Amino acid sequence: MPTDAEKEAESAQQLEKVRTLLLGKDNSRITESIKKDARKIVAEVITEALHDRQKKDHSVDKVLQPFVEDSVQLSVTHNSEQMVISLYPIVGSLVRKSVAAFLSDFMEKTNQLLENSLTIKGLKWRLKARQGGVSYAQYAASQTFVYRVEHVFLIHRETGLLLNTVALDNENKSDADIVSAMLTAINDFVGDSFLTNDERLKEQLQSVSTENFNLLIKPGPSALVVAAVSGNPPQSISDQLQLTVENIHSLYLEELNSFNGDNQQFDNTDNLLRDCLLTEQKTATDDKKKTPWFAWAIVLLVLLFAGYKSFNWVKSSQLHNKIMQLDTQPGVIIKQLKIHSLDDITLDILRDPDALNITDWLNNNEMNAAQFKLIERNYYSFDPPILRERAQRIIKAYPNITFTWQNNTLVLAGTLDITKTEQLLNTLAIAGFKSDKNLTSEQLQLTSSLPTLQSKQIQQQIFDDLIGRIAALQLNFPVAVETITPEMHVSLQKLYQYVQQLEPVAKALNINYGLLILGSSDNTGNKTTNNIISLKRANNASYELQQKGINKDKMFVLGLGQIEITAISSKARTVMFNVIHINQE
């Protein structure tokens, strides 16, 4: 008896036979008939099917993208004219847009760079980056982003060979081939070393972490997707990696399984991997803003102190300028001015006794003299206003004398006896008035009548004094010159005055006198010429004195020629004077 199982097997066989009769071997009849209409059937639903699939898992565009790229490339290579015509209308705006985008991106980057480089934060980051031994850009990225996927690898699970890789900045710093091989080795090591259950399912490395860096590993049956993430990766990255692994497996399953080392066929996974390059920027750190009272207080104090100091500085510089006005006053010189504070001022000055009073000046100029420490020393000033003041004070003592000013020269007039004249002239000389500089006393008349009280002895003394003075005068000529110079005029004027004074005294003493005028020359040149030049010098002096009013008869002119005294003979170009006097009877 056939068992139930045998019966079942038999009926199954019969069913199969019927199926083969109806449908043909391997359903060939159906597939053939479908094949005939395949084009029609697919054409009817292809758009909808693509739409539905795209909607479901966004896999259509990823599959289509390489085809589109290839066809565009083909068009550009073989049919560029057509492409140019098609693209021409949009190229202009494209270029404009791209340039604008580049510029704005450039500005943004420059701005960011400046901000990061010049702020305290930027400097701090630079320091931290140096301390941590990482590049500034890396550190800045770690601070700016919560996380950033820098690099994504697609690794063949069996061989550990790199199938494809994409990087955020398109510059492959790490050696992706070695990284993926090493990662596989580590994964194998971990898998073999820590067997947990009896089914001998290998443990799988999920992530490798350092302080600032994470490698997230998402394993699939044939390939791994690994993301190198800086910062703290959120769950969303893991989800995205999972999605990518699944997509890659569904699209490239065959290629993965038949992989023989040629990774070219995985070039198109770029787009899938790029989906994993996720980034999230940090929102501005909202640190709890504590008001730094202490710092503000210090800033306030510093500002107050600076304000006080600058106020003081302004005040004291104003005061300084005001006090320095004193220096422009005649007869006052400020030696030193020290403003210690506004009520402690040291003023060290030189002052002419005829100058203004310092205390009065200070008080008149709205300054409190009590705040000043005055150090005053006297000097004789030759400032014209002081000279005038001083002259006035001196001449006051001589009621008979009047004075005028001609171009800062004091012109004396009036009558005065000889002793008083001497006295006045002496006082004025000490006060800074010299007859060859700023004093004219020609208009001064000596009183003709001598006071009878004067004794003969005094008269004689005056007489002797005057002839001594006359003899002391000497005109010195330059070589081969006989004319009278302005300096000689001054001496001659003195001489004239002495003679004027001599006249009444001689009369009183009954003395006849005459003036000898002796010219001389040096010993260079012809002796005869020297005689002549010496005489000419004496004559010229005599002529000048005549012009002043001395009687020609009272003068005797003589040319001495060379003076044969060794010590002086070479320079004795002079005119000398002497008074010859004879007592009457």
Added chain:
Amino acid sequence: MIQKKICLLGASSVGKTSLVKQFVEGIFSEKYLTTIGVKIDKKTIFLENEEIQLMLWDMEGNDTYNVFQERYLRGAAGYIIVVDQTRATSLHEGLDIHTLVRQVTDCPAILAINKSDLPATWNMDDSENKSYQNLFDLQFSTSAKTGSNVEEMFSALAKLLLRS
């Protein structure tokens, strides 16, 4: 670009790392540093106008205390058993490893008899060793020190892999 994973296996201190260093960097160092785990290097070579990148898995040497682990062998396109011609034991250890590897994969295998610059203490042509020759697809007498046959061996292996 074609990539191939190649493993270097053998007893310890037969010169696996030195062979890789000579091949990749062209240098040799007398210093001996034992490899722990595995060290991976790569080198790209050109064969018949084709670029081929060899990923070289230099495995730690195996001895009594460090038995062969097959873990790093997965996915290898070919492997090289390295033996030292100054030590007969290294041949036997190499053959043991070869036997173990053959249980896992049947990819092409090459025997590299290294240290050809030093006097040999055994010879492959000896009658007792001759039978071992058939176990390998190719056999080379190399010197990591002089560089003799190193380039040739890797090129020959690459050619073999490209063909298979």
